Amino acid sequence: MAKLDEYRQYIKDLLEQHASIVWDNRIQAQIIYDTEHDHYQLVYVGWRDQDRIYGPVLHLDIIDDKIWIQQDGTEVGIAN
Secondary structure, X not given: OHHHXXXXXXXXXXXXXXXOOOOOOOEEEEEEEEOOOOEEEEEEEEEEOOEEXXXXXXXXXXXXXXXXEEEEOOOOOOOO
């Protein structure tokens, strides 16, 4: 259980770090936590001129005591 709590905290810290570097004040970074099922996402929501911005940047799950990277839309890649 301690390892699971450690993974949850690691993911929370990671998502908060990436959410803090939004480059445009019209775009909002939303962090979504589902600790009951261990699904975690960072989603960008907002507008750029007339275009709607919406999409998952990061999606991580904890499955069988391992962190699964389901989506990584960062430039460098979080696994690196």
